[in-house]
Amino acid sequence: MSQKIIRVGDEIPLFALTDQNGKEFLIKNLIGRKKIVLFFYPKDFTPGCVREACSFRDQYDDFKNLGAEVIGISSDSLKSHQKFAEKYKLPYTLLSDTKGRVRKQFGVPKSVYGLLPGRMTYVIDEKGIVQLSFKNQFGTEKHIEQSLNLLKTQHNEIKLPN
Template sequence: MALEIGDKLPRLTLKDQDGENYHFSRVEDKALVIFFYPKDFTPGCTKQACGFRDSYEEFQDLGAEVIGISTDNENSHKKFATKLRLPFVLLADKEKRAREAFGVKAGMLGLLPGRETFVFDRDKKLIHRFNNMGASKHIPEALNALKKAAK
């Protein structure tokens, strides 16, 4: 079942790129931008991660933390984050529990894991979700949702 606007952030624990347990509840008093992407080191996913990296300060200024999730393992995430100098957490969803909890569907005729971004307010209620295989569209979409919520 897919998350709908107004739904609360699912309670999950996943491994981060350092192999540590990461609970979404760790991020208190901040909005959350959670983006699901297909695979580390692919051209579109690299472009998307770098887009979030390059706009990270703007997300922080809007009171939001960014988290990336894919089905890659922690070691792959560590290499990806190090190579691209990513300032945000990457979470490993090898068993696809997060994809299932958020309702992220496969893209490209079911051939690739979906690319979807979720924006939660400070109360961890979903205020925006965006599903598009176009990697660069997710950053302005998330920023606009946060700006709207701030008004």
């Protein structure tokens, strides 16, 4: 049986994980309140993941100003996430998915050679519906650029009265 991959238009699965501060994080607490930029990355402290995490950090205020919360997920431990967030001054939530359960729920594929967990970014609207899914193992900056472009476009759309 093949694993379902969450795509644009799909509702995200509800999940609970532990954040870098040791607190339980429930995704349902954001649905209905904020847009979510959820990015799955392979491993704390690896060069590509540091670039990606720091790029999200550097653009974090832009995401917040567009009404979005940034959340990173990897299979690293709580302790690793604490050190990673502290070293790189990451202002957003990092979630520890040590068993890969949430990664499987989203159907995030492995990397090119199947050696590392895959890299995938989702932009999710306030209703919990995926508006963008972006997979690119090596172009980490593209994840930030694509996410911001979509949020800016949505933010700038003129809403006509009913």
